[in-house]
Ligand SMILES: CC(C)[C@H](C(=O)O)[C@@H](O)C(=O)O
């Protein structure tokens with residue numbers, strides 16, 4: 472059969488049945504769980520006297536509440552709620568026989584960082600997780616689906632979810648960009664163009680010259696923020712870059728078995744004559760580094776551009792824009808350059824991987840954090856942390872005056888005690904900037920790439936990283 476997109480192919484491979492209500496019953500290849508959204512689903516399962524059907528397809532981590540200091544990880548945790556969440560997932564995974572990367576595991580980290588780096592996520596899979604950033608896994612040519620509590624229960628009980636097939640929008644990002652402009656910048660451009668609801672009802676297939684050149688870590692950052700644009704899933708077709716990324720990883724086979732599997736993986740790429748429901752092309756040629764000016768990820772501009780005057784925006788966006796401008800304290804008509812920064816944060820399932828820290832370290836080399844800035848580096852996983860410590864990148868951060876922490880979600884969502892205070896402004900390599908997201912209602916979050924965060928940490932204000940590295 473031809474004319475199929477990757478989404479069609481993965482869907483067809485995993486569809487078990489069509490249900491009476493029109494939804495499809497979809498078999499889940501890999502079920503990732505974490506301490507925040509799994510407890511209730513486990514309770515629902517035991518209320519019905521059911522066991523986890525496929526413990527060997529389920530992998531658990533502790534990430535959201537993970538303290539990021541060694542002392543903070545001592546049990547019981549200081550925060551009672553966090554301790555309860557941790558104790559609950561420990562009990563549940565032990566009873567079900569599920570692999571668990573807890574706080575003392577050398578593989579602990581954020582779900583969406585751990586699964587790709589261990590080769591658990593593979594092309595052609597359906598990856599489900601009770602977390603909206605499950606789209607991340609699409610970077611490897613899988614379909615990542617963020618699911619709710621009752622669906623987590625369903626996967627536990629049957630290995631399947633009931634799901635509706637979405638429309639596929641091909642999103643081509645075309646053009647050449649500077650080496651200091653990353654996937655995060657491309658994504659913020661796309662979000663600014665299409666808005667945070669622009670992708671509702673769609674799955675995004677990312678392509679075009681600017682995407683083809685991205686390595687897998689960059690593709691992970693891109694797909695990660697699909698949900699910020701309203702698309703439940705987003706993916707990049709598997710290619711040789713994908714295959715080489717997975718070669719040698721812990722959960723993929725070796726030798727001939729790998730070559731055979733790789734051939735199957737590549738066959739999931741969309742057919743040349745694949746039919747799409749919609750097609751968007753974004754010209755990213757010469758794009759400057761992006762920053763958000765508001766309180767949603769689509770309120771973003773190039774660092775060289777002015778913050779828009781709400782009156783010039785589409786009528787439906789004006790009120791939110793005016794509120795955002797008021798909250799963040801920026802001036803329409805002026806660029807974000809020169810905005811003072813209190814906190815700098817690099818980490819998360821968007822930009823907490825090895826290459827993110829490496830690129831930021833190139834900015835930090837020989838420079839120090841501005842005296843008014845608190846700078847926090849939180850590797851996305853223990854594996855990322857180890858690798859950066861072995862290569863000397865961690866030393867660059869520490870020498871520049873950053874706090875070098877243990878892995879977890881940390882300041883992305885502030886559930887582990889890492890927060891900003893009062894009306895502090897945090898320039899952050901994370902994916903969400905809603906009011907209160909980082910733990911303070913008056914707090915302000917500016918989303919940017921790791922390189923831009925590093926440059927701001929050094930200068931004490933938002934700057935064009937290209938000027939800092941000169
Ligand atoms: C806590 C969790 C359910 C949530 C999500 O679904 O994404 C979190 O990871 C986030 O980023 O807001």
Ligand code: SF4
Nearest residue numbers: 604819820880883884
């Ligand atoms: S790092 Fe942030 S976005 Fe990612 S799973 Fe954790 S809280 Fe959610």
